[in-house]
Amino acid sequence: MSDELSITEEQILQHDPWEELRQFTDARIALGRTGGGLPTKEYLRFSLDHARARDAIHEPFNPEWLKGRLESLGVESICLESAAIDRHTFLVRPDLGKRLSQKSIEYLNGYDYKGADICIVIGDGLSSKAVHKQSVPLLEELLPYFAKLHLTIAPIVLAKQSRVALGDDIAERMHCKCVIILIGERPGLTSPDSLGAYITYDTFRGRLESDRNCVSNIRPEGLSYQRAAFKIAWLVESAFSIGKSGISLKDNSDDLTLQTAEMLYYQKLS
Amino acid sequence: MYKIILGHTTYEFKDLKTLMAKATPARSGDDLAGISARSMEERVAAKMLLAEVPLKTFLEEQLIPYEKDEVTRLIVDSHNDIAFRPIRHLTVGDFRNWLLSDEATTEKLSFISSGITPEMAAAVSKIMRNQDLMTVAKKCSVITKFRNTIGLPGRMSARLQPNHPTDDLRGIAASIVDGLMYGCGDAVIGINPASDSVPTLLKLNHLLDEIICRYEIPTQSCILTHVTTCIDLINHGAPVDLLFQSIAGTQGAMEEFGVSISLLDEAYDAVKSLNRGTIGDNCMYFETGQGTALSASANHGVDEQTCEARCYAVARRYNPLLVNTVVGFIGPEYLYDGKQITRAALEDHFCGKLMGLPLGCDICYTNHAEADQDDMDNLLTLLASSGITYIMGVPGADDIMLNYQSTSYHDALYIRNLLGLKHAPEFEEWLEKFGLVDNNGRTLPFVHDNRLIGISNIVNE
Numbered sequence: 001m002s003d004e005l006s007i008t009e010e011q012i013l014q015h016d017p018w019e020e021l022r023q024f025t026d027a028r029i030a031l032g033r034t035g036g037g038l039p040t041k042e043y044l045r046f047s048l049d050h051a052r053a054r055d056a057i058h059e060p061f062n063p064e065w066l067k068g069r070l071e072s073l074g075v076e077s078i079c080l081e082s083a084a085i086d087r088h089t090f091l092v093r094p095d096l097g098k099r100l101s102q103k104s105i106e107y108l109n110g111y112d113y114k115g116a117d118i119c120i121v122i123g124d125g126l127s128s129k130a131v132h133k134q135s136v137p138l139l140e141e142l143l144p145y146f147a148k149l150h151l152t153i154a155p156i157v158l159a160k161q162s163r164v165a166l167g168d169d170i171a172e173r174m175h176c177k178c179v180i181i182l183i184g185e186r187p188g189l190t191s192p193d194s195l196g197a198y199i200t201y202d203t204f205r206g207r208l209e210s211d212r213n214c215v216s217n218i219r220p221e222g223l224s225y226q227r228a229a230f231k232i233a234w235l236v237e238s239a240f241s242i243g244k245s246g247i248s249l250k251d252n253s254d255d256l257t258l259q260t261a262e263m264l265y266y267q268k269l270s
Numbered sequence: 271m272y273k274i275i276l277g278h279t280t281y282e283f284k285d286l287k288t289l290m291a292k293a294t295p296a297r298s299g300d301d302l303a304g305i306s307a308r309s310m311e312e313r314v315a316a317k318m319l320l321a322e323v324p325l326k327t328f329l330e331e332q333l334i335p336y337e338k339d340e341v342t343r344l345i346v347d348s349h350n351d352i353a354f355r356p357i358r359h360l361t362v363g364d365f366r367n368w369l370l371s372d373e374a375t376t377e378k379l380s381f382i383s384s385g386i387t388p389e390m391a392a393a394v395s396k397i398m399r400n401q402d403l404m405t406v407a408k409k410c411s412v413i414t415k416f417r418n419t420i421g422l423p424g425r426m427s428a429r430l431q432p433n434h435p436t437d438d439l440r441g442i443a444a445s446i447v448d449g450l451m452y453g454c455g456d457a458v459i460g461i462n463p464a465s466d467s468v469p470t471l472l473k474l475n476h477l478l479d480e481i482i483c484r485y486e487i488p489t490q491s492c493i494l495t496h497v498t499t500c501i502d503l504i505n506h507g508a509p510v511d512l513l514f515q516s517i518a519g520t521q522g523a524m525e526e527f528g529v530s531i532s533l534l535d536e537a538y539d540a541v542k543s544l545n546r547g548t549i550g551d552n553c554m555y556f557e558t559g560q561g562t563a564l565s566a567s568a569n570h571g572v573d574e575q576t577c578e579a580r581c582y583a584v585a586r587r588y589n590p591l592l593v594n595t596v597v598g599f600i601g602p603e604y605l606y607d608g609k610q611i612t613r614a615a616l617e618d619h620f621c622g623k624l625m626g627l628p629l630g631c632d633i634c635y636t637n638h639a640e641a642d643q644d645d646m647d648n649l650l651t652l653l654a655s656s657g658i659t660y661i662m663g664v665p666g667a668d669d670i671m672l673n674y675q676s677t678s679y680h681d682a683l684y685i686r687n688l689l690g691l692k693h694a695p696e697f698e699e700w701l702e703k704f705g706l707v708d709n710n711g712r713t714l715p716f717v718h719d720n721r722l723i724g725i726s727n728i729v730n731e
Contacts, residue, residue: 017718018447021726025434025441028666028678029448036683036713038666046643046666050675053637091602091638092298126638187637188673 013039026190046189053187056129058087063158066122069136070156075143077156078111080104080170084161097163099205100170108173115175116154118146118236120182123162127184127193134195134218134225135182141229149237164212168203178239179203180232185216194219197228199235201245211246213239272319281315286323287333290389291573292316293396295613299561299574299604306573317397321363328389329354334570339521340531345387345583354385362393369394369406369624376411383410383626384586388519388579391621395575400613403620404656410623412659414591415550416511418456418488418696420659421628426691427660428682429592429630430455433462433671437470439477439729445665446481447725452679453686453706453713454663456697457592457630458512458555460492464671468502471495479509480728485721488696490547490591492555497529497537504540512555512591513541519558519580522568531584538588549696552591556581557632559596560614561604574604575614579621586627592660593627595619597649598635599674608645611635615649619658630660634676643667643675647684650677654685661685683713 016030031042038046063079070077081104084090084097100108122135139156146153154176159166164181171179178201185196195218200207213235218228234253239245272283283289291305293316300306307313329349334342356378357365368374395403413421420427432445442461449455459482461474471493478491490511493500497515504510515534518524524531541553563569563577578595585593595618598611605611615631622629633649635641650661667678685691692698692711701707704722708714 014715016448016451017716017720018444018451018723018726021444021447021723024438024444024726025665026670027432027434027441027445027448028668029445031666031680033680033683036680036687038678038680042666046668049668050637050642057638092302092606094302094603186673188670189637189668189675190670191673192637 049189049192053189053192056127056184056187056192059128059132061124061128061160062132063160066132066136066158070139073136073140075139075156077158079158079160080107081160082162082166087161090161094163097161098165098169100166100173105173113154113174117151117177117240119154119157119167119171119174119176119179121157121159121162121167121170121179123159123164123166123181123183125162125164125183125196126186130184130187130193130195130219131182133193138182138195138218138225138228141225142232145229145233146236149233151236151240164198165207167198168200168205168207171200171203172205177202178236178245180236191217191219191222194222197232199232199239199245201239201243208246213245213249213251274315274319276311276315279311281312283316283319286327286331287572289316289320289323290333290393290396290576291571293320294573294575295396297560297574297604297610297614298602298606299564302603303564303569303571303574305571320393321361321366321397323362323393325357325360325362325365325390328387328393333389333572333576334520339570341519341521341524341580341584344531344587345580348583348587349387350384352385353382357382357385362390362397365390365394366397366402370402374406374409376409379410379624380626383624386625388583388621388625389576391582391624392576392579395617395620398620400616400652403616404652407620407623408655408657410657412623412626412628414552414589414628416490416547416552416591417549418694419549420457420591420694422695423657424690424692425694426654426658426685427457427630427694427697428454428663429457429660430459431462431662431664431669431676432459433664433669435464435671437464437474439473440726442474443477443481443726443729447723448665449663449679450487450722450725451706451716451720452663452683453693453701454679454682455487455489456694457660458490458492460494460514460555462494462672466495466499468499468506471499471503472506472508475503475508475510477729481725484728485725486700488694488700494555497533501537501540504544509546510541510544511546512553513537514555514557516557517581517584518562518566518568519577519584520563520568520570520572523563523566523577524584526566526568531587534584534588552589554588554590555592556585556590557594557596558582558585558618559600560618561600564604565600575617578618579625582622582625582627586625590628592630593622594630594632594660595622596632596634598639598641599632601636602639605639607640608635608642608648611639611641611645612649612652615653616656619653619656628659631658632662632676634662634674636674646675646677646681650681650685651688654689654691686713
């Protein structure tokens with residue numbers, strides 16, 4: 001009996017004999033199996049990725065920390081919040097995440113900002129983790145473009161419990177022509193910290209989603225800071241030149257190879 | 271006006287639409303719309319009144335006006351009076367009793383299906399427990415055919431979903447090998463492309479066709495792109511098996527998807543005329559999901575489950591091969607957690623089957639919902655026990671293109687083993703030929719030189 005019970009490696013785990021196909025995709029293929037189930041290692045790997053994605057959503061937004069990092073770059077910022085009072089409210093009431101709280105409205109009334117070309121908002125969205133990790137390195141690449149384009153920038157707004165459309169409310173109250181909101185995207189298992197940038201020209205409360213341009217998947221493993229900054233700057237400059245954003249502004253920034261386009265761009269600026 | 275006195279409290283509901291919304295089991299989307307019951311007791315009061323409503327009322331009083339909405343017009347104009355006759359004298363409460371009784375056989379349920387409007391199905395589901403929804407759904411039989419037979423008793427199919435974030439052909443082929451080896455793909459091999467450019471989609475379409483032809487797989491392919499893009503593909507001579515479209519339960523929400531009934535009619539004619547099915551001509555594939563009408567601000571104050579059931583009236587006009595609710599994809603503002611997702615999926619499966627549709631389910635969730643893989647295991651087991659037509663097979667349950675979690679190739683194997691569910695018969699025979707299952711349909715150990723692993727070389731040719 002004890003001989004029959006001796007457990008061999010083949011009995012506890014079946015490898016999938018097409019493991020070399022993994023090189024072609026990040027999809028979870030050739031995981032092997034045990035009966036109809038996942039091998040222990042793969043089950044735990046999935047659990048870890050899911051845990052990270054969940055934590056990314058519920059990680060509290062830390063505007064003070066971001067404010068400090070921006071100060072060290074010599075960039076001024078202010079903190080605002082949406083009308084969604086906590087994370088639960090934010091998740092079930094998308095409408096509240098799209099407008100400012102009464103307190104923030106009063107703050108802006110007192111702040112009495114006179115206006116600029118561009119308002120940059122950093123909003124937590126669905127991943128504070130993404131914002132904490134990607135927003136400042138992206139801005140380091142992005143801000144020099146605007147200086148070269150002679151576009152003025154309002155103090156950067158750090159917005160808590162924020163949906164994309166909160167940028168409209170903020171930009172309207174701060175009298176800015178164009179809003180760029182950098183926001184944490186819905187985390188996937190392989191990308192819990194992906195940042196999105198939404199650009200809306202001539203913005204006001206009630207703008208449609210089709211009036212925006214989006215640059216997504218900004219993270220070192222996806223769209224790099226350099227490429228993302230170039231794309232955003234390209235879209236902003238185009239929006240200012242045709243006087244609109246959204247479906248009528250086609251993103252042709254990829255038409256040339258990146259290197260050439262970037263060089264052309266710098267040439268044009270200088 | 272509907273009115274009931276319970277103890278010292280009088281509950282009043284101003285119309286049928288309000289009564290339906292208040293009687294609906296709790297979910298975040300109806301809270302967001304501001305139409306849900308304000309207390310537990312109010313919800314039960316509404317259920318009690320709804321149980322007394324005669325089924326005939328749903329033919330006389332429309333929740334969304336006939337003049338304003340083409341889906342309502344479709345529901346009214348396509349109603350089959352003869353099929354309705356056996357149940358026309360029943361109230362919603364009587365209808366529930368009859369559905370659960372042994373009198374309601376598979377044959378009788380098939381006969382009455384075209385007499386049941388979406389609102390009738392939704393109403394009765396609101397006064398049914400989960401086990402009731404499962405019992406009745408299991409009794410319904412819906413069989414469809416294109417290159418294989420889907421929906422036979424004791425069988426369950428799976429869509430193979432080999433998505434890739436940049437539509438990379440080798441990446442997609444690798445996921446197809448993985449899925450076929452695990453016995454998925456008898457519902458369809460269907461790609462959600464990242465791109466909507468016709469040249470890219472043509473390449474994907476030809477890849478799937480080449481794989482199916484070369485390995486003589488008794489299944490069908492689908493590129494899940496907008497219906498107008500698919501018509502473009504057909505005009506380019508692409509080998510389109512199934513035409514896909516996401517649909518919604520109100521005209522306004524359909525417009526948000528860029529479709530109308532006349533456009534679907536045109537697309538249906540186009541794909542049907544290709545005549546690519548070998549044993550049947552069910553050639554449409556639809557996806558639905560609770561919350562879409564509200565997210566398009568086109569719900570007319572109607573609860574999200576009733577709006578969902580209205581999709582099935584649109585779907586059944588086209589005798590589809592496959593229809594599935596993508597139940598947890600929309601996010602927690604519409605279905606908050608595992609409990610709400612589970613309830614919604616069981617309702618959708620019940621309503622779809624009762625109305626005569628081959629209902630499958632994308633058992634899924636996003637990372638901002640209060641749900642996890644355990645909730646999906648529970649739901650998969652409930653739906654498979656209720657006779658779900660098909661489920662999704664996604665590598666490792668993680669869709670790297672759409673960023674959500676569904677059921678995996680492994681999950682399909684788990685549920686087949688647990689409940690003894692077999693593949694579509696033609697597909698099972700094919701799996702046996704390729705040494706992947708034994709003559710009882712049980713999965714065999716993989717061998718290193720299985721011919722299917724060579725599929726990935728097609729891309730290099």
